[in-house]
Amino acid sequence: MARSMMLQEILALVSSVPASASREQYKSAILDENVLGKPTFSSREKSYRHLMQLYGLDPKLTLFRVFRELSEKDMASVPLMALMCTYCRDPQLRQSFELIERLRVGETLTRKQMEEHIEAGFPNRFSPAMKKSLAQNLNTTWTAAGHLKGKAKKTRSLPEPTVPASTYAMFAGFLLGLRGEILVRSVFGALVGGSAETIVSHLSAASGRSWLRFRHAGGVFEIDFAPMLLPAEQGVLLGAH
Numbered sequence: 001m002a003r004s005m006m007l008q009e010i011l012a013l014v015s016s017v018p019a020s021a022s023r024e025q026y027k028s029a030i031l032d033e034n035v036l037g038k039p040t041f042s043s044r045e046k047s048y049r050h051l052m053q054l055y056g057l058d059p060k061l062t063l064f065r066v067f068r069e070l071s072e073k074d075m076a077s078v079p080l081m082a083l084m085c086t087y088c089r090d091p092q093l094r095q096s097f098e099l100i101e102r103l104r105v106g107e108t109l110t111r112k113q114m115e116e117h118i119e120a121g122f123p124n125r126f127s128p129a130m131k132k133s134l135a136q137n138l139n140t141t142w143t144a145a146g147h148l149k150g151k152a153k154k155t156r157s158l159p160e161p162t163v164p165a166s167t168y169a170m171f172a173g174f175l176l177g178l179r180g181e182i183l184v185r186s187v188f189g190a191l192v193g194g195s196a197e198t199i200v201s202h203l204s205a206a207s208g209r210s211w212l213r214f215r216h217a218g219g220v221f222e223i224d225f226a227p228m229l230l231p232a233e234q235g236v237l238l239g240a241h
């Protein structure tokens with residue numbers, strides 16, 4: 001509600017801090033080393049607080065740990081992966097995609113439309129000023145991720161999915177319990193702008209890089225993310241199925 005997904009800040013952070021960093025190291029990098037280039041200590045604190053809310057900034061959190069590991073492999077994929085991470089953590093962003101997804105490519109989206117959509121999803125929860133700010137932040141986030149384009153006038157566009165972004169999207173859905181074709185055709189594929197065919201192609205490529213195990217035969221998808229999970233995570237996640 002207070003910020004967009006802070007793409008420039010998360011890009012600066014992942015460029016400056018190793019993927020193996022602890023939560024305390026992320027905090028020190030922002031507050032003590034000022035890797036985000038903020039003008040005051042107060043603004044550093046606010047940025048740290050908002051980034052914590054959006055991303056977690058803790059390798060003990062599976063979603064963030066894998067985000068960092070994949071960002072090391074391809075920085076160009078960070079915008080879509082950042083969107084995926086924040087989508088999983090922020091209810092207003094999740095609700096807003098219902099509106100984004102309905103738009104045809106090239107169709108205009110106004111701030112008023114987003115405000116009305118927010119009100120429909122969260123009736124009487126936000127003041128007019130908060131809805132305006134929230135709509136601006138949401139539209140900025142969708143623009144940064146490639147689902148919208150333009151500055152004053154926002155129009156629907158589609159992002160270009162990459163192998164790491166598609167992999168991360170499917171991983172997020174996998175953590176929520178989605179499997180097989182249901183996962184491939186889920187909202188997580190739409191979030192990276194990939195058709196089912198593109199997602200399958202990217203999963204195959206990721207399998208070739210040993211990021212996951214993927215089989216597709218006779219219309220049946222077998223997607224196993226065990227190679228991306230720590231032993232303790234496998235025990236929690238895979239032991240439940």
